[in-house]
Amino acid sequence: MTTNSHKYSILLPTYNEKDNLPIIIWLIVKYMKASGYDYEVIIIDDGSPDGTLDVAKDLQQIYGEDKILLRPRAAKLGLGTAYMHGIKHATGDFILLLDADLSHHPKFIPEFIKLQQSGDYDIISGSRYVGNGGVFGWDFKRKLISRGANYLSQVLLRPNASDLTGSFRLYKKPVLEKCIASCVSKGYVFQMEMLVRARQHGFTIAEVPITFVDRIYGTSKLGGTEIVQFAKNLLYLFATT
């Protein structure tokens, strides 16, 4: 068991994740319990029609209201505002972001925390592109798009991190607030802009290799419109940062 005086607030924005939510909560509890760190999970459901909120209520009954907090919103309002909404209710001094779709495994969270403490970093970012990190369930085309977009971003934006579009990260609470406040983009590019803003603010970033298992339930969202949106935002950030 390792403990420290910090508390980690894990933000889980959800939309139609009734199948994944119980599993991701179970995994978070399993690995956080074993690591001994103080934590809470804040579920921010954006009015899912599939009943994700009811699932969350059942889980709260099982794991307790001090561990599972429900902070739903009436409608889908975007990731940045979901995080801000979650931060407002967070009692921890560190915020952990991960996707509820099981592509990010909670077993890496203790590694994030350990690395953060080793160098007092402002941000720890999970990376699919370094060390033992990687992906499962991607074909050649998907890998090519991912690597190509990432290379282009590296050349144009000079971030201090290898995985710009990943969303498995640990932030010091005030650092996250500052990064979100300076972000202008939405959707897929939002995560990339967060790290670019972090570089502008001079925040320190370190990386943990993560394995990314693509959606087991449900389908992945990457189409033509996402690519166009990505290119537009990339050029915008290139010209302004």
Add this chain to the structure above:
Amino acid sequence: MVNMTNLQRWLFYGTLFAIPYLAVVLGSVKTQLTSKYLLHIQLLPLLLLVLFGIYSVWTVLYRVFTFNDCPEAAKELQAEIIEARKDLISKGFKFRD
């Protein structure tokens, strides 16, 4: 330098290159050496562009082919999902499949 945007930085280095380049190509600066290799110098931007293109394509393809596949991670997750379902059901949770 610190507060330049990425675009400004590119324009800055581009200008640093363009000034001596244009001086030679347009004939403002003439030496024996630049006259002898004028064609090479004229083609220099194209050459640099092609080299950068080759480097980029090679880098991206290398990274695609060395992108780790993680079948163990998927297998581990599948096993844990089964374990989680069992444990949650034993705790009274009802799955809405």
